[in-house]
Amino acid sequence: xxxxxxxxxxxxxxxxxxxxxxxxxxxxxxxxxxxxxxxxxxxxxxxxxxxxxxxxxxxxxxxxxxxxxxxxxxxxxxxxxxxxxxxxxxxxxxxxxxxxxxxxxxxxxxxxxxxxxxxxxxxxxxxxxxxxxxxxxxxxxxxxxxxxxxxxxxxxxxxxxxxxxxxxxxxxxxxxxxxxxxxxxxxxxxxxxxxxxxxxxxxxxxxxxxxxxxxxxxxxxxxxxxxxxxxxxxxxxxxxxxxxxxxxxxxxxxxxxxxxxxxxxxxxxxxxxxxxxxxxxxxx
Amino acid sequence: xxxxxxxxxxxxxxxxxxxxxxxxxxxxxxxxxxxxxxxxxxxxxxxxxxxxxxxxxxxxxxxxxxxxxxxxxxxxxxxxxxxxxxxxxxxxxxxxxxxxxxxxxxxxxxxxxxxxxxxxxxxxxxxxxxxxxxxxxxxxxxxxxxxxxxxxxxxxxxxxxxxxxxxxxxxxxxxxxxxxxxxxxxxxxxxxxxxxxxxxxxxxxxxxxxxxxxxxxxxxxxxxxxxxxxxxxxxxxxxxxx
Numbered sequence: 001x002x003x004x005x006x007x008x009x010x011x012x013x014x015x016x017x018x019x020x021x022x023x024x025x026x027x028x029x030x031x032x033x034x035x036x037x038x039x040x041x042x043x044x045x046x047x048x049x050x051x052x053x054x055x056x057x058x059x060x061x062x063x064x065x066x067x068x069x070x071x072x073x074x075x076x077x078x079x080x081x082x083x084x085x086x087x088x089x090x091x092x093x094x095x096x097x098x099x100x101x102x103x104x105x106x107x108x109x110x111x112x113x114x115x116x117x118x119x120x121x122x123x124x125x126x127x128x129x130x131x132x133x134x135x136x137x138x139x140x141x142x143x144x145x146x147x148x149x150x151x152x153x154x155x156x157x158x159x160x161x162x163x164x165x166x167x168x169x170x171x172x173x174x175x176x177x178x179x180x181x182x183x184x185x186x187x188x189x190x191x192x193x194x195x196x197x198x199x200x201x202x203x204x205x206x207x208x209x210x211x212x213x214x215x216x217x218x219x220x221x222x223x224x225x226x227x228x229x230x231x232x233x234x235x236x237x238x239x240x241x242x243x244x245x246x247x248x249x250x251x252x253x254x255x256x257x258x259x260x261x262x263x264x265x266x267x268x269x270x271x272x273x274x275x276x277x278x279x280x281x282x283x284x
Numbered sequence: 285x286x287x288x289x290x291x292x293x294x295x296x297x298x299x300x301x302x303x304x305x306x307x308x309x310x311x312x313x314x315x316x317x318x319x320x321x322x323x324x325x326x327x328x329x330x331x332x333x334x335x336x337x338x339x340x341x342x343x344x345x346x347x348x349x350x351x352x353x354x355x356x357x358x359x360x361x362x363x364x365x366x367x368x369x370x371x372x373x374x375x376x377x378x379x380x381x382x383x384x385x386x387x388x389x390x391x392x393x394x395x396x397x398x399x400x401x402x403x404x405x406x407x408x409x410x411x412x413x414x415x416x417x418x419x420x421x422x423x424x425x426x427x428x429x430x431x432x433x434x435x436x437x438x439x440x441x442x443x444x445x446x447x448x449x450x451x452x453x454x455x456x457x458x459x460x461x462x463x464x465x466x467x468x469x470x471x472x473x474x475x476x477x478x479x480x481x482x483x484x485x486x487x488x489x490x491x492x493x494x495x496x497x498x499x500x501x502x503x504x505x506x507x508x509x510x511x512x513x514x515x516x517x518x519x520x521x522x523x524x525x526x
Contacts, residue, residue, distance in 0.1 A: 039409075040362055040409070040410060041327070041410075042362075042364075042365055042410070043362050043367075046362070053315035053316060055313075055314070055315075057360075057409070059360075059361075059362035061362060061367040063367070080361060080369065082358075082360065082361065084331075084358060084360075084405070084407045085333075085356050085358065085403075085405040085407070086314050086317065086320065086331055086332070086333035086405045086406075086407045087314070087316065087333075088316065089335045089341075089403050089405070092356045092403070092405065093356070093372060093373070094372055139361075139367050141360065141361040141362050141367070143360050143361075143362075143407075143409075145313075145314060145331060145407065146313075146314040146315055146316055146317075147316065148315065148316065
């Protein structure tokens with residue numbers, strides 16, 4: 001990214017203070033979201049989300065695996081994010097590793113719940129086939145193609161849309177359930193659609209000066225003092241929280257930011273749901 | 285396995301032996317890059333972003349009389365049929381990065397941009413055979429989109445020999461059949477070969493046929509790329525109000 005001059009920095013900060021950002025948006029306004037489903041045909045589900053110049057792809061592959069001993073009645077989900085060097089030259093080689101790890105961990109925290117698996121946004125018990133022996137392993141892969149700020153929100157939205165597009169093949173169990181490794185027959189024809197009503201979205205509030213903005217571009221992110229990413233589901237419940245940035249925040253400010261994120265997220269969920277419905281309708 | 289049906293002459297995906305897969309090229313897909321392009325050959329989809337000419341990051345590699353060309357090739361975790369977590373810098377990626385860099389460097393007029401660096405970043409979204417050809421074609425489009433001066437349009441195509449028939453543009457299944465796979469890259473107008481790779485064995489006279497078939501494929505792709513670039517330039521002209 002090209003460096004910013006003092007005048008430009010002043011312009012960005014001043015605009016945010018006056019509720020008129022550089023691209024004309026208000027502080028709590030998202031850029032226009034464009035959503036495409038089924039972009040990776042060989043995956044079980046996939047989606048591409050464009051938020052202004054930010055472009056991310058999420059793909060979901062389901063493979064048969066063995067459930068963990070600690071949680072024999074739940075399937076397994078793993079989330080990996082990769083920042084492609086096409087998004088920025090500094091991501092080449094291992095340059096993007098830190099950011100990729102950051103994003104992967106934040107997404108895991110928001111979508112997968114605690115270490116015991118409790119409170120996950122994705123219902124893991126729907127992935128079990130035979131208790132303790134066979135389950136579905138979901139691999140969620142995110143790829144950042146182009147970056148202009150707000151990667152976390154875009155990735156979470158892409159994962160939500162990809163999950164709604166995911167079909168898990170129907171499995172019938174052959175062999176007795178006392179077998180060590182029961183044979184399963186994976187159907188090529190029938191698919192179960194994933195239930196995504198409980199999957200949360202993430203809204204990142206970036207604090208610049210004394211105000212917070214939603215959906216920051218990378219220029220605006222360069223001026224931030226701190227940011228809070230809040231994951232909210234459709235019922236308005238907070239599913240995860242991450243604070244970034246070194247500046248300290250007063251606790252009352254944190255609570256205020258959370259409630260602002262909550263109200264903004266309901267709009268985002270509505271927009272995403274209508275985009276998903278439109279994509280599904282156009283597929284048929 | 286029957287890669288070419290003896291009765292109808294069709295391949296497994298319904299193509300004739302000298303028929304290429306459907307190709308599609310699009311410019312300007314990555315907003316932040318100086319130039320970028322998406323190229324599809326059948327189910328193989330590749331995005332290339334070009335950053336440059338810009339200041340050299342590693343001063344020890346800077347050259348006083350020409351530009352430094354660098355290339356990095358990466359495959360997405362979901363690009364192949366089995367989802368595999370790829371390590372950055374594995375041998376295949378390094379080799380393909382080198383191949384693409386040398387092929388493009390032959391065409392870029394590097395002496396016009398001394399002490400600068402041109403980065404070509406290749407991201408494979410879907411791999412279904414012919415990945416390195418798709419990467420080179422996409423890189424040509426991306427370099428043109430970035431306005432980097434080149435001697436000629438570089439295109440690439442692969443051809444193989446299965447069931448006693450030369451086949452153009454192998455897909456993944458045909459490539460994994462164990463037969464020879466000849467990848468050719470040419471400078472289209474100048475009619476010069478810049479890339480030639482082959483694996484497995486092939487008798488000399490048949491090799492000439494297969495290579496000739498691949499070169500014809502390259503020329504067809506070059507015509508298509510020329511059309512895409514012409515269309516893009518017309519759009520730029522109309523946007524400028526010319």
